[in-house]
Amino acid sequence: MAGYAEWTPESARDWIAVPTEWDDKYSHGVLGVITGSVDYPGAAVIGVDAALHTGVGMVRYLGPERAASLVLGQRPEAVTVDGRVQAWLVGSGMEDVTDDSLASARLWTALESGNPLVLDAGAIGYSDDAEGPTVLTPHYGELARTLGADAAEIAAEPEEWAGRAARSLDTTVVLKGHTTWIAGPGGSFRVEARTTWLATAGTGDALGGILGALLATHARAIAEDDSVLTQLAATAVLLHGLAGSRAGAGGPFTVLGLNAALPGVIAAL
Numbered sequence: 482m483a484g485y486a487e488w489t490p491e492s493a494r495d496w497i498a499v500p501t502e503w504d505d506k507y508s509h510g511v512l513g514v515i516t517g518s519v520d521y522p523g524a525a526v527i528g529v530d531a532a533l534h535t536g537v538g539m540v541r542y543l544g545p546e547r548a549a550s551l552v553l554g555q556r557p558e559a560v561t562v563d564g565r566v567q568a569w570l571v572g573s574g575m576e577d578v579t580d581d582s583l584a585s586a587r588l589w590t591a592l593e594s595g596n597p598l599v600l601d602a603g604a605i606g607y608s609d610d611a612e613g614p615t616v617l618t619p620h621y622g623e624l625a626r627t628l629g630a631d632a633a634e635i636a637a638e639p640e641e642w643a644g645r646a647a648r649s650l651d652t653t654v655v656l657k658g659h660t661t662w663i664a665g666p667g668g669s670f671r672v673e674a675r676t677t678w679l680a681t682a683g684t685g686d687a688l689g690g691i692l693g694a695l696l697a698t699h700a701r702a703i704a705e706d707d708s709v710l711t712q713l714a715a716t717a718v719l720l721h722g723l724a725g726s727r728a729g730a731g732g733p734f735t736v737l738g739l740n741a742a743l744p745g746v747i748a749a750l
């Protein structure tokens with residue numbers, strides 16, 4: 482644990498971009514989202530819903546038709562056409578990107594855009610191809626696959642592996658678990674979950690959306706100094722944990738319930 486500072490609500494509050502009276506939907510940040518698949522359309526709905534509850538100028542969702550129509554059913558403010566984007570969230574619910582030529586083309590557009598990126602789930606292995614500054618959000622199994630390591634070894638020393646992965650992949654790494662270890666050029670931080678009820682399918686997809694929104698709303702700060710990605714990643718993990726805890730009040734919650742608790746958590750910060 483040595484070397485990892487605890488990331489607290491006091492540390493996180495400086496990393497929320499509140500729109501100013503001069504802002505509009507474009508200047509406050511547009512997040513492009515390439516997530517979901519025929520098998521996992523729900524991941525797309527969850528991530529978009531999380532991003533919009535975190536506060537962002539616009540979310541552009543670019544994914545399979547059924548997922549796009551489910552996204553619009555849940556969040557009609559999402560835009561489903563191509564256009565200007567300041568940051569990307571890619572990979573949640575996209576297991577084999579090479580199986581789908583449109584998904585693959587979209588993934589490469591994001592990787593080559595030079596914009597900040599969150600690479601989750603099926604996109605984690607593409608970090609070497611990203612031209613922009615990148616945050617990876619693996620669980621132990623995904624990090625094991627990416628590094629060709631053993632998940633049990635990672636589980637035994639996650640803080641060590643998070644740091645090693647961040648150095649060798651030259652990115653910020655968010656290694657998820659009950660304690661989430663965040664390592665990158667901006668420092669090393671840890672966030673212990675406030676509730677173990679977070680251990681449920683789809684909560685990682687929500688974290689991707691929260692983090693994507695923070696990247697899009699800080700695009701200018703990232704352009705000046707991309708090491709701030711590490712602090713933004715720690716802030717996303719903290720918001721995610723606080724929202725789960727608020728949503729369940731000590732008990733279980735749905736992932737959309739976690740998302741719905743985000744505005745209150747942000748207001749309280």
Ligand SMILES: NC(=O)C1=CN([C@@H]2O[C@H](COP(=O)(O)OP(=O)(O)OC[C@H]3O[C@@H](n4cnc5c(N)ncnc54)[C@H](OP(=O)(O)O)[C@@H]3O)[C@@H](O)[C@H]2O)[C@@H](O)CC1
Binds near residue numbers: 520573621623684685
């Ligand atoms: N509604 C939706 O659309 C949803 C869509 N989702 C999306 O589905 C996609 C696939 O997700 P997935 O859960 O099926 O497989 P994945 O997470 O790749 O795990 C593969 C294997 O890794 C291992 N493993 C080791 N450590 C682990 C750990 N800490 N946590 C978890 N696993 C760990 C473990 O193998 P074991 O160690 O048990 O042999 C496990 O079987 C993904 O893109 C996701 O975004 C989900 O979010 C759910 C809601």
Ligand SMILES: Nc1ncnc2c1ncn2[C@@H]1O[C@H](COP(=O)(O)OP(=O)(O)O)[C@@H](O)[C@H]1O
Binds near residue numbers: 657674682684
């Ligand atoms: N035992 C636990 N206690 C608290 N949080 C947990 C626990 N297990 C997992 N989490 C959190 O739940 C989320 C699960 O994400 P992930 O494994 O990607 O699942 P999914 O792909 O189903 O969304 C992560 O944010 C992780 O930190």
